[in-house]
Amino acid sequence: MEGRVVLHSDLNNCYASIECMLHPELRGKYIAVCGSTEDRHGIVLAKNQLAKQCGVKTGEVIWEARQKCPQLTIVEPHMDQYLKFSKIVRSIYLRYSPEVESFGIDESWIELTGSPLLQQKTPLEIANEIRTTVKEEVGLTVSIGVSFNKIFAKLGSDMKKPDAVTVITRESFKDQIWRLPVSDLLYVGRATTEKLRLYGIRTIGDLAQADRAMLIRRLGVNGEKLWVFANGLDQSRVMPCDYEIPIKSVGHGITCTADLRTNEEVRHVLMELSQEVGAKLRKSKLAATRIRISIRDNTLSQREYQGKLEFPTQSYTEIAAAGFNLFCRRYPWNADVRSLTISAIDLIPSDTPIQLDLWSDFEKHNKRLTLERTVEDIRHRYGLGMINFAALTTGLKMPAHREVEYKMPSVMYH
Incomplete structure (x- = not known):
């Protein structure tokens, strides 16, 4: 290759x-x-x-x-075990390249372009060597895709499972993948698959041969991106192992132990969830300018709403209040609530200067942040249950063993 x-x-x-x-x-x-x-x-x-x-x-x-x-x-x-083994397998990949980009806990891209190894072995031989090494040293199997871009390498790893290697070249990709369902392509989910079906696009080949301008009109930037992917034109790079991915959003969600039936029950869950969101924002030195709430009711129907904050904040009480206000204004209560997620979005560095207006009580905002930092310090020192809102101490429809993690924020990335 x-x-x-x-x-x-x-x-x-x-x-x-x-x-x-x-x-x-x-x-x-x-x-x-x-x-x-x-x-x-x-x-x-x-x-x-x-x-x-x-x-x-x-x-x-x-x-x-x-x-x-x-x-x-x-x-x-x-x-904890899955994370441990993920790191062990990743260390094997790093023997072959410093450019190893994780894609979830169980998947990674490995850039071999320009590697001295290619002077001694073919890409297929290297892939099989990695596959064998993981099996012998860790006891797990991997499937590996080998190609000339990230999208087709990912597609190749899905084509033969388990414990196999698939090579997709510039010369062969049309014969190998254009007949596959369009849903096999990375970033083509159920909703996008259905939209494409309405336009007569059912396979990756259909997508590749579709009118590019039409896809942009119908799907926006995503339509053009998918057309590029299907035609083998993706040029996105594999990021080096020490690259820090920009954080896109910070959120926390949970499936409640019983359906939420009143606004007050929803408010309490949002207050609890927002405490972790605020802690993650402070850990990442970011502030939210908008919030998003996702609601799944007991019919498993999903709704999502977004709203703007008064000014950028790390305050979990402000985030919770904004989320609750959004819920009260938008949720129709056609069904009881099964699960809730609240996310801080449109993030900016926490030290970004803020243009104030005459009506915002910024002094009160700063006092609230100071109080929340103090509460967080007490929890770090004496335990998470040492101090909390009185309203959250009883009757909260959330698992008693839930974990709030401050050291490794669970975040969404670009």
């Missing part, structure tokens, strides 16, 4: 494979890693190959999975 060389490596059935490795008694069984049914997170997070062959899918509820696979064994997730 001449020119650029990019690998995409995907840990096969990551969560389930790690559970089977840590617990040999699970091998040979039909495995699904699922959230807690007591906390209403009873959905399939991951499954092994045997369960997949029975039709078990990620994201479906446990009772649906059991209907397809009555012999299914349910395993609780252990995220």
